[in-house]
Amino acid sequence: QVQLVESGGGLVQAGGSLRLSCAASGSIVSLNVMGWYRQAPGKQRELVARIGSGGITIYADSVKGRFTISRDNAKNTVNLQMNSLEPEDTAVYYCNVWMVTGNYWGQGTQVTVSS
Secondary structure, eight states: OEEEEEEOOEEEETTOOEEEEEEEEESOOOOOOEEEEEEOTTSOOEEEEEEOTTOOEEEOGGGTTTEEEEEETTTTEEEEEEOSOOGGGOEEEEEEEEETTEEEEOOOEEEEEEO
C-alpha cells in the first residue's frame, strides 16, 4: 500500500505563487518518476511536470518558465513551485509516482487563481 499526501493548494490572485508538496509513504520501492498532473473542470487530466530519479525534468509548454518541479529522494517527496500563476492554472492538482510495483495517485489539491 502506498499513500500520497498532497499539500499547499489554495486560492491566490493572478501573478501570485503557490508551492505544492507531495509525500509518499507506505510500501515504497524505488520511486522512479514523480510528477504533477492537473484537471480543470470539463477538461481531461494533463501532465504539468515530472521528474525522473536522476533529476531529468519535463514540463508542459503552458507552465515552462513559471513552474519548477523538484524532489527529495531521502524524504520521498516531490514539490511544485508555481510562480506567475494565471487563471488558466485553476485546477485540481494530482501527485503521481511510478514505481516497479505500479502507478499511484494522490487525492488531489485544489488550486484556484483569481483574476
